[in-house]
Amino acid sequence: MDKVRLQREAAFIRSSLLDQGYLDEQFIQLEELQDNDNPNFVEEVVTLFYTDSARLIYNIDQALLSNPTDFTKLDDYMHQFKGSCSSIGAKKVKNECNGFGEYCEAQNYDGCFRTFQQIKQEYINLKKKLETYFQPSYDHIYAYYLISPYDLMR
Amino acid sequence: MAAAADVFIQRLPEVSARELHVLAVDDSHVDRKVIERLLKISSCKVTVVDSGTRALQYLGLDGGEKNSSIDFDSMKVNLIMTDYSMPGMTGFELLKKIKESSIFREIPVVVMSSENILTRIDSCLEEGAEEFLLKPVKLSDVKRVTDFIMRGEGMKGGKRSQKRRRSVDCIPSLTTELSPLSPSTLASKKSKL
Numbered sequence: 001m002d003k004v005r006l007q008r009e010a011a012f013i014r015s016s017l018l019d020q021g022y023l024d025e026q027f028i029q030l031e032e033l034q035d036n037d038n039p040n041f042v043e044e045v046v047t048l049f050y051t052d053s054a055r056l057i058y059n060i061d062q063a064l065l066s067n068p069t070d071f072t073k074l075d076d077y078m079h080q081f082k083g084s085c086s087s088i089g090a091k092k093v094k095n096e097c098n099g100f101g102e103y104c105e106a107q108n109y110d111g112c113f114r115t116f117q118q119i120k121q122e123y124i125n126l127k128k129k130l131e132t133y134f135q136p137s138y139d140h141i142y143a144y145y146l147i148s149p150y151d152l153m154r
Numbered sequence: 155m156a157a158a159a160d161v162f163i164q165r166l167p168e169v170s171a172r173e174l175h176v177l178a179v180d181d182s183h184v185d186r187k188v189i190e191r192l193l194k195i196s197s198c199k200v201t202v203v204d205s206g207t208r209a210l211q212y213l214g215l216d217g218g219e220k221n222s223s224i225d226f227d228s229m230k231v232n233l234i235m236t237d238y239s240m241p242g243m244t245g246f247e248l249l250k251k252i253k254e255s256s257i258f259r260e261i262p263v264v265v266m267s268s269e270n271i272l273t274r275i276d277s278c279l280e281e282g283a284e285e286f287l288l289k290p291v292k293l294s295d296v297k298r299v300t301d302f303i304m305r306g307e308g309m310k311g312g313k314r315s316q317k318r319r320r321s322v323d324c325i326p327s328l329t330t331e332l333s334p335l336s337p338s339t340l341a342s343k344k345s346k347l
Contacts, residue, residue, distance in 0.1 A: 026290045029290070029292055029293065030188070032293065033188075033191050033192065033195060033293065038191070041191060044187070045184060045187055045188060048183060048184055048187055049184050052182075052183045052184060079239070080181075080182065082268070083182060083185070083239075083268045083289065084182060084184045084185075086268060086289065086290050087182070087184045087185050087188055087289070087290050088184065089290075
């Protein structure tokens, strides 16, 4: 019974993430690639995304600390990061990246810096929500509702 | 099904009756994992590499040891799917190298990119790419591409499929030149996107 409850919570989190635009159609496409032989495919891809993109986040942080700012390099890293976001269906994070690209092109350091803090925030936010979805547990669900009181009101 | 397989062997001796062998090239770890899964679901044998250089090495085209006679059968690739934007050698450069090779130019090459840039698409198609797919690549895209290759039909409309039909009568000549794409063929490819 507990398991059923947790599964229901996980399903709710999933719909919520899709409805609120944190995830898009690509996430659903990935889910359709799962089967009995590969039941954790989406979780594996998402885990890979977070492990792999940590490197890119670090590179961007470092590039933002360098003087003078290498906007070409920044744009390049962001292009790679955005591509990965797109591949897992991380819609909100991906959209934040567009803003960063525009500031890069305008060589606007402050814009880049500010936008990147927002990107990191969304990135971490999504990670926590997805962790709750993939490994629902009472602790996680409780933490999830704490993070997003808005969802409690739906 | 067995009869179809026999006919298949006669038409395209280089394609295994059972499954396509696809070489996928992408510098993104996430994308490599996804494309591998898409291809496996589409019943393909998959080899995944992370750069154009490694792709050429795998094919034996890197100008190093020429191992074209050894292990050629086990490495026989029926389709190459490559990302466009890669550090070092881009997918476009890889495409050119493959089409310049007398041994490998017949292998269809599909280019994938997250950017919908018409000039980019045009150059790839003009350079001989079979198709240009927008990322994130869907299962329906992969199935369409692999189905076409398995059936032995080209995707390039009139002239290309004629070329493929000729292969029913004889083994495709390696010296047969690709006819330049007519403007209408290019337009029909663009409209697909």
